[in-house]
Amino acid sequence: xxxxxxxKTYVEDVDRSMYDQKGTxxxxxxxxxxxxxxxxxxxxxxxxxxxxxxxxxLKALETYNQMPLPGWGPSLDGLDIDNIVTYVRPxxxxxxxxxxxxxxxxxxxxxxxxxxxxxxxxxGVGAQYDxxxxxxxxxxxxxxxxxxxxxxESALTGPYAQLVQEHFMRLVPPTDHKFAALHGAVxxxxxxxxxxxxxxxxxxxxxxxxxxxxxxGQFEHTLIIVEKNASxxxxxxxxxxxYNVANLHAGCVxxxxxxxxxxxxxxxENWSKNMYNLNTKRALVQQDGAIEWVSGxxxxxxxxxxxxxxxxxxxxxxxxxxxxxxGEGQHLDTGAKVAHAAPHTSSxxxxxxxxxxGGRSTFRSSVTVAPSAHGCKSxxxxxxxxxxxxxxxxxxxxxxxxxxxxDIGHEAKIGRISxxxxxxxxxxxxxxxxxKTMIVSGFAEPISKxxxxxxxxxxxxxxxxxxxxxxG
Amino acid sequence: xxTNLQHINTLPxxxxxxxxxxxxxxxxxxxxxxxxxxxxxxxxxxxxxxNAPPTAAGTIATGMGQEVESFIEANTNAxxxxxxxxxxxxxxxxxxxxxxxxxNPSVVDxxxxxxxxxxxxxxxxxxxxxxxxxxxxxxxxxxxxxEGSEVYLVQLQLLNGSSTAFCSVGVQAHxxxxxxxxxxxxxAQHSFAGSEATLAGQGSHMENNTVYxxxxxxxxxxxxxxxxxxxxxxxxMQAAGALFGSSGKIYRGTIDFVSGAARSxxxxxxxxxxxxxxxxxxxxxxxxxGEENVEGQHAATIGRVDEAKQFYMQTRGLSEDxxxxxxxxxxxxxxxxxxxxxxLQNEVAQxxxxxxxxx
Numbered sequence: 001x002x003x004x005x006x007x008k009t010y011v012e013d014v015d016r017s018m019y020d021q022k023g024t025x026x027x028x029x030x031x032x033x034x035x036x037x038x039x040x041x042x043x044x045x046x047x048x049x050x051x052x053x054x055x056x057x058l059k060a061l062e063t064y065n066q067m068p069l070p071g072w073g074p075s076l077d078g079l080d081i082d083n084i085v086t087y088v089r090p091x092x093x094x095x096x097x098x099x100x101x102x103x104x105x106x107x108x109x110x111x112x113x114x115x116x117x118x119x120x121x122x123x124g125v126g127a128q129y130d131x132x133x134x135x136x137x138x139x140x141x142x143x144x145x146x147x148x149x150x151x152x153e154s155a156l157t158g159p160y161a162q163l164v165q166e167h168f169m170r171l172v173p174p175t176d177h178k179f180a181a182l183h184g185a186v187x188x189x190x191x192x193x194x195x196x197x198x199x200x201x202x203x204x205x206x207x208x209x210x211x212x213x214x215x216x217g218q219f220e221h222t223l224i225i226v227e228k229n230a231s232x233x234x235x236x237x238x239x240x241x242x243y244n245v246a247n248l249h250a251g252c253v254x255x256x257x258x259x260x261x262x263x264x265x266x267x268x269e270n271w272s273k274n275m276y277n278l279n280t281k282r283a284l285v286q287q288d289g290a291i292e293w294v295s296g297x298x299x300x301x302x303x304x305x306x307x308x309x310x311x312x313x314x315x316x317x318x319x320x321x322x323x324x325x326x327g328e329g330q331h332l333d334t335g336a337k338v339a340h341a342a343p344h345t346s347s348x349x350x351x352x353x354x355x356x357x358g359g360r361s362t363f364r365s366s367v368t369v370a371p372s373a374h375g376c377k378s379x380x381x382x383x384x385x386x387x388x389x390x391x392x393x394x395x396x397x398x399x400x401x402x403x404x405x406x407d408i409g410h411e412a413k414i415g416r417i418s419x420x421x422x423x424x425x426x427x428x429x430x431x432x433x434x435x436k437t438m439i440v441s442g443f444a445e446p447i448s449k450x451x452x453x454x455x456x457x458x459x460x461x462x463x464x465x466x467x468x469x470x471x472g
Numbered sequence: 473x474x475t476n477l478q479h480i481n482t483l484p485x486x487x488x489x490x491x492x493x494x495x496x497x498x499x500x501x502x503x504x505x506x507x508x509x510x511x512x513x514x515x516x517x518x519x520x521x522x523n524a525p526p527t528a529a530g531t532i533a534t535g536m537g538q539e540v541e542s543f544i545e546a547n548t549n550a551x552x553x554x555x556x557x558x559x560x561x562x563x564x565x566x567x568x569x570x571x572x573x574x575x576n577p578s579v580v581d582x583x584x585x586x587x588x589x590x591x592x593x594x595x596x597x598x599x600x601x602x603x604x605x606x607x608x609x610x611x612x613x614x615x616x617x618x619e620g621s622e623v624y625l626v627q628l629q630l631l632n633g634s635s636t637a638f639c640s641v642g643v644q645a646h647x648x649x650x651x652x653x654x655x656x657x658x659x660a661q662h663s664f665a666g667s668e669a670t671l672a673g674q675g676s677h678m679e680n681n682t683v684y685x686x687x688x689x690x691x692x693x694x695x696x697x698x699x700x701x702x703x704x705x706x707x708x709m710q711a712a713g714a715l716f717g718s719s720g721k722i723y724r725g726t727i728d729f730v731s732g733a734a735r736s737x738x739x740x741x742x743x744x745x746x747x748x749x750x751x752x753x754x755x756x757x758x759x760x761x762g763e764e765n766v767e768g769q770h771a772a773t774i775g776r777v778d779e780a781k782q783f784y785m786q787t788r789g790l791s792e793d794x795x796x797x798x799x800x801x802x803x804x805x806x807x808x809x810x811x812x813x814x815x816l817q818n819e820v821a822q823x824x825x826x827x828x829x830x831x
């Protein structure tokens with residue numbers, strides 16, 4: 001044993017009551033648990049779907065029933081769809097004024113800091129509670145630019161109905177995988193965003209998803225269209241209180257980035273540790289367009305999350321910056337996919353992961369280059385930090401290149417916190433715990449600096465919460 | 473004979489099916505089994521032949537998987553069970569040269585190398601076609617490297633373009649043992665190779681080098697796994713390749729740190745030069761880690777010859793073909809320069825030049 005090695009000690013987890021508060025308000029309506037055509041029809045009726053959407057849902061259900069579970073990735077043995085309630089309508093309408101939102105729901109979002117963030121730094125906010133959006137608002141000056149930010153249900157039947165129908169689940173069809181099919185059958189809530197050509201939305205829009213009901217699922221759909229030479233920063237956050245039964249999140253995000261447009265999509269995922277997070281996100285980027293993903297994954301019992309970018313137009317580019325923190329009882333399988341489908345496209349994937357207390361972090365990626373995609377560049381970098389030998393860190397990247405005029409690089413590192421770095425900080429007066437927290441925060445810094453300040457602060461707080469659970 | 477093998481070179485941790493890298497399959501006609509044509513070396517006194525594989529050999533898995541191993545077991549027509557005495561350090565390398573012809577179209581060899589404590593051995597296996605008829609090499613080599621031993625195994629696959637090659641190696645390395653495996657894959661229409669090394673003893677080391685060249689419609693498929701079980705084990709996995717024509721290649725390289733392998737270090741690197749827009753390269757470098765106190769790194773670079781370098785050489789009067797040959801030789805040289813003995817290096821260089829001339 002080296003001179004400065006320490007005995008491992010354990011301290012109680014820090015209080016997470018901000019995230020773990022459970023709402024007691026009875027829902028207005030919920031379907032039975034399980035998944036049948038009658039349940040899907042009931043959801044569609046509750047939501048006053050247009051006829052095409054009911055047909056869509058039922059076809060998606062058929063697809064779901066025919067598809068097998070994936071033969072790779074984390075175990076989904078603990079997820080029994082027969083025990084999941086797929087639709088829970090809270091006792092609230094959608095409001096655009098927080099004072100109109102029922103007190104208990106409003107207080108939940110107040111404690112999560114959403115109204116405050118809206119006042120301080122957001123152009124618009126959508127807040128979803130269980131299966132429905134309870135608050136949606138956009139600043140008048142943003143609306144005046146022609147920006148549309150509304151809930152999906154309104155978008156389905158309003159002036160943008162045709163646009164929505166043309167884009168809904170075209171990028172992520174129900175046939176993509178079993179949980180995309182599930183989403184197609186029972187989706188509810190989410191946001192529609194439309195940014196007209198040439199409009200720069202200089203302040204972010206944010207959607208926050210709160211799943212309160214025990215044993216329920218949340219299946220929100222986010223559809224964003226950023227037209228030619230426009231730009232937008234969209235932030236999503238999520239959380240849920242912890243129960244001793246499984247909850248399921250199978251949302252879907254579809255992003256259409258037109259020629260010369262730029263979209264930054266930031267996510268801080270903080271689901272409770274009984275959640276199965278099987279989310280699907282995909283972006284289609286046209287000529288000279290850019291998609292930037294910033295992703296922090298801290299919650300869920302089991303997570304499968306691989307935002308995919310299809311670089312369809314010449315010179316399109318993608319950047320993905322992500323961090324994953326897998327603690328006790330968690331298996332977070334995260335990463336990114338990029339398809340270079342046009343010449344002179346470029347991508348950069350940079351991820352960090354931390355595993356502790358038996359947590360399991362898997363980095364999974366794919367970089368594909370189509371035969372017609374000459375002049376492409378891609379670099380993938382993955383660093384994994386393990387804080388103890390109870391945990392696991394695995395990297396499973398794949399590169400599939402079908403053109404010789406490319407420049408593709410990949411690197412990955414796995415290791416522990418440098419003992420020399422800890423020794424140095426302790427020699428400067430820090431405790432071992434503080435030294436390790438500082439090093440881990442520094443490890444995460446390239447990601448946190450990409451977030452707006454409030455969210456960087458939240459991410460750093462989450463790191464401190466996780467790190468304070470153990471020393472070692 | 474029609475042969476169907478469905479599970480070859482299986483990736484230790486599967487990923488998305490649509491990428492087509494989780495495993496390989498082979499279905500096709502293979503030459504009939506006849507006697508193998510072998511030029512075997514004289515064995516020094518310290519190297520003897522065993523009557524049966526040692527019990528430990530039965531516990532060694534090889535990189536290409538059980539289905540290939542079963543095929544080899546059922547069709548063996550060659551192979552050696554070599555025992556290297558404790559402390560033995562034979563002065564010369566042992567070269568086994570198999571020549572494949574129309575009359576001797578198949579070599580299915582099952583070889584075991586048991587290197588006793590503190591012994592050191594260099595073994596070269598050459599599989600070369602002498603005519604254009606279809607040939608088969610299917611080989612399993614299992615290496616038991618006891619404490620302090622060093623085993624250098626070089627496998628040269630020089631089959632013609634209508635042949636099939638399966639080259640599977642398994643290694644069990646004990647305390648402070650070192651195993652160096654170099655596989656040079658320059659031929660065959662279907663070239664499969666793999667190794668699985670278990671670093672079971674403290675301080676053991678595995679060096680795994682692969683050189684491959686794909687042209688025409690060749691299909692290359694490789695799977696290398698190093699499992700660090702004991703503490704203070706080290707491994708280095710290097711691959712250098714070049715793809716021409718409409719060849720396709722899948723390379724899987726896995727470093728697996730099992731809990732208990734504290735203070736172990738594993739590195740993996742693959743560099744690929746692409747010379748054709750129709751060639752397809754798939755690379756899957758995995759690191760699996762259940763032990764905190766390790767260092768694992770991997771890297772891959774994929775692309776064509778740097779344009780600036782190419783321009784410079786052209787201004788010096790070099791033809792495009794010469795430039796390609798030089799760049800490929802430079803890409804391969806770190807691995808080929810480490811081949812034991814100048815004669816072997818020259819043989820490989822000549823064969824490489826011949827292959828390049830046909831690309």
